[in-house]
Amino acid sequence: MxxxxxxxxxxxxxxxxxxxxxxxxxxxxxxxxxxxxxxxxxxxxxxxxxTPPKTPLQQEVADLLQKIDLEKSLYSDHEIQLIEDKVRLQRKQADADFDSDSKDIVMAQDLEDTWEQKWKEFKMAPRLTEADNKNDxxxxxxxxxxxxxxxxxxxxxxxxxxxxxxxxxxxxxxxxxxxxxxxxxxxxxxxxxxxxxxxxxxxxxxxxxxxxxxxxxxxxxxxxxxxxxxxxxxxxxxxxxxxxxxxxxxxxxxxxxxxxxxxxxxxxxx
The missing domain is CATH 3.90.79.10 (Nucleoside Triphosphate Pyrophosphohydrolase)
Incomplete structure (x- = not known):
């Protein structure tokens, strides 16, 4: 008191x-x-x-660590599927009878397109609320x-x-x-x-x-x-x-x- x-x-x-x-x-x-x-x-x-916003120095360090992690990381399952899909399409173009029963297979690129559309529709919650605007x-x-x-x-x-x-x-x-x-x-x-x-x-x-x-x-x-x-x-x-x-x-x-x-x-x- x-x-x-x-x-x-x-x-x-x-x-x-x-x-x-x-x-x-x-x-x-x-x-x-x-x-x-x-x-x-x-x-x-x-x-x-x-979490509070990153300072410029923190953001720079985070970008550097992400770049290093990406360069040294192995392929993910999705990246491997992209490579396999690319090879499958090349073989199908060379041979029309190749993989004729795989019409219903979902391609990795199709998944990326779906995710991209969902990301465009996603809206992050604002960091500033109505109470902040009114100083309540x-x-x-x-x-x-x-x-x-x-x-x-x-x-x-x-x-x-x-x-x-x-x-x-x-x-x-x-x-x-x-x-x-x-x-x-x-x-x-x-x-x-x-x-x-x-x-x-x-x-x-x-x-x-x-x-x-x-x-x-x-x-x-x-x-x-x-x-x-x-x-x-x-x-x-x-x-x-x-x-x-x-x-x-x-x-x-x-x-x-x-x-x-x-x-x-x-x-x-x-």
Whole structure:
């Protein structure tokens, strides 16, 4: 959760980071007794649907490898049939009685003509969708060659703040279970998503605005978990304008600088 005021302490976690111990019941209980509220957050990703366009260098290398492969490859079955058909036609022209019972044989060239006609009728799906043209960032059907992540708008004091889905930790939960519950609250049930591990991938600490602080509550500590969306859609209970699917380079349009510096270290494009 981003805050308009407060000092930021963040870091991408490793196996040696002491924060990982907080996922245990004793660690969570000790933190819960402190002035810091615990939150579990999920970085929900929609993987790229199509491969990105090749750069000029990649295209040049691909053409070179294809040329080398073609020069060193053996004849395919279809190429062998073309050669045999050519020989058969030459012998038939020289001898009218040759192969007189093979009128129904399908020639390789006939197959090529059929394939060529089908190829002319085939139309590839566009890389740019209607959601791209309308810049509808609430749609999953956009930026098909890029990884998208889910952001939601939440109320922090008197301010609307964009963040990853998150929710407060409850006693008896592991931090991953808290993150799963944060995801389920978006749609009423747990979406089809694969969580990538039991350990947090990032950590963010902030102080509440002064108007929200109490004697027992100073701020919050947020633990981020990664998850990959399996289904092609996520029916969220939030209204349009309260959630977006954005790429990594679009995060800066929504997240506060402190929050952005915390999450961009583990939000990588795949």
């Amino acid at each position: 981003a805050a308009p005021v407060g000092r930021l302490l963040l870091g991408v976690l490793s196996c040696r980071t002491p924060v990982l111990r907080l996922t245990g019941s004793r660690g969570l209980a000790s933190l819960a007794a402190s002035q810091w509220m615990l939150h579990g957050a999920v970085c929900l990703k929609r993987p790229a649907v199509v 960032r609430t749609s999953l059907n956009r930026k098909l060659d890029n990884t998208l992540v889910l952001l939601v708008k939440e109320k922090l004091g008197n301010e609307d703040v964009w963040m990853f889905p998150q929710i407060s930790w409850q006693a008896g939960e592991t931090m991953r279970q808290t993150a799963e519950r944060a995801l389920s609250t978006l749609s009423g049930e747990l979406p089809e998503a694969n969580f990538l591990g039991n350990a947090p991938c990032g950590y963010y600490k902030y102080k509440f605005p002064k108007t929200m602080r109490t004697e027992d509550t100073l701020g919050a500590k947020v633990f981020f978990f990664k998850a990959m969306l399996k289904s092609s859609e996520l029916q969220t209970s939030k209204q349009k304008g309260e959630y977006v699917w954005v790429s990594k380079d679009e995060l800066k349009d929504y997240l506060k600088p402190a929050y952005l510096s915390a999450v961009e270290k583990f939000v990588i494009e795949i």
